[in-house]
Amino acid sequence: MSRIRKSRFGLLFVLLLVAAGAVAWWAWQRYTAFADAPLAGLEQGDSIVVERGDSFPVVIGKLREAGVREGEAAEWRLLARQLGAASSLHVGEYALVPGTTPRELLVAMREGDTIQHRFTIVEGWNIRELRAALAAADPLEHESADLDNDALMAALGHPDQHPEGRFLPETYLYTRGDSDLDLLRRAHAASARALAAAWEDRDPDTQLKSPYEMLILASIVEKETGIAAERPQIAGLFERRLKIGMRLQTDPTVIYGIGEDYDGNIRRSHLTTDTPYNTYTRAGLPPTPIAMPGVDALQAVANPADGSALYFVAIGDGSGRHLFADTLAEHQANVRKYLRNYRQNTRDAQ
Template sequence: MRVVKLLAILLVLGAALLAGGHHYWQSRLAAPIAIDEPTLYEVPRGAGYHRVIGELAADGVIADEWAFRLLTRLEPESVPQLRVGEYMLEPGMSGRELIGLLGSDRVVTYPLTIPEGWTFRQLRQALAEAAKLDHETAGLSDAEVMALLGREGEHPEGWFFPDTYRYHKGLSDLEILRQAHRRMETILEEVWAERVDDLTIETPYEALIMASLIERETGAPEERREIAGVFKRRMERGMRLQTDPTVIYGMGERYEGRITYADLREATPYNTYVIDGMPPTPIAMPGRAALEAAVNPLPGETLYFVARGDGTHHFSRSLREHNNAVNRYIRNR
């Protein structure tokens, strides 16, 4: 009987010690991490759970490394598959919450904005300067980039929708391009389906070219459809479009802020003072409003427009009226 009582006492003590040990272990996992302000932490590519725990302990973020290592043995289902990326650690966060965060999709992201009217060259420069991106396209030609996107042989200009895209550290710049390209394809398809019947343009790609001209000509929302209308009527009458942004695009990197009469007469594939119709490709990345204007031009009689100098334009029906407007807004200025 005495042996039985002793065994019973030992079992009770063992259970109590086990319960107490388990409680203490859980309390260490639930303890707040040791940071006083939001702290950026990165899970590097190829890092496993034990390596990350070791780094956090070495940095003083967690105090009881053993408790987190024990987690893989006693509660393996609680140990998430860590995801590569940057995470923002917050003061007061428990160790368990920290581990959960590092296995979640709540990575720190950064914005990359593509403004309406940018060229593909400007987009590539912005991607190259985005420090957190993986620059997979560095050193590649435009043709090579398009081939990687599955668009071999296509000219890149105009095919990337201007918007703000978010990315996390380590994402490829090619993925940003892929997202922007898909969006432009989708939106162009939607806009083309809503086109009016009497257009002079015949394909979605021609609509993309026209929208790029509209985008580069004005930033005033109320003018886009009227400019589209001017271009439509000029094409219907066999008149050249004579839009300065095509001259600038044809000049390429030679453009330094102004165009001369010699530039207007220079024969480039894009100079609409020289060529008939539209240029062979878009000259910029148009937004949705410019695309919508391209397929729904404003009816009217105007055939000319000139910049007032305040971001808007004066529209004219006749060459005489246009020349007067040029004298008023350009030559006098």
């Protein structure tokens, strides 16, 4: 080969190397720009669901359906391989938050950083209210809709339990795909732990004979006051009534016994009509809890406040607080105060 031809060949080779380097540099720049640039068009609340059995191409297709247009399929596959995510995407729902980059999204899918939804069991809810709230919760899967309370408890693995009071009030996190039964199992276990801890910590002089009796009384205390500082006082008052054989005479148990027929007004006829839950007509505790007691109510019953009061009535000023009395005469005077305050508040509201 002549020197001129060799020179031309060398020059062509160099030019090809330069061209290949330029193409590689351009491709790398394009790739890195794709990987770390925010995805366009995302809105708050957008999400993508990776389901069991979804291949990576299927996931890319779902991103396209969600409005993501950035990146060729090859770029998504290359980035997924680089991040070790191509074959290890976790099932679940992922947020497509404005500003998210492809790299951040694939890392979230690799780590299983799914959207966490919240469901709150409110202190004082009864089982009917809890089940209604679960039925309306989205995107929770509804597996208990056709189950009555007995079948529900059997499905949860507790066929001999009454459901009332058995689910601890607090906020539970769940992911898309979880069911109401999943959430109730967690709430039931949390309630069992809280009750066991309260029973272990109980006053040795308590009148309560079992953890279940503690659960029942805690549910009554929960319904009687929303004022945290009053719970130990009311728990102590009920303990003293139980000790001397005095009826609890607590309206929330009567209301529970009325059930769905309760219209928001408790009447004298309700107080005199006997039901298993009427603590005006029956001594001792009702047969089951009447609501879901929280940890504070359980602890109040475990460690009730000392005192001598046997009566209490709402102040009637809208604060939710109560007046306590040792004697019936003092209580009757407090009732008159309540009525005056209630009438004044009613007039002020008109």
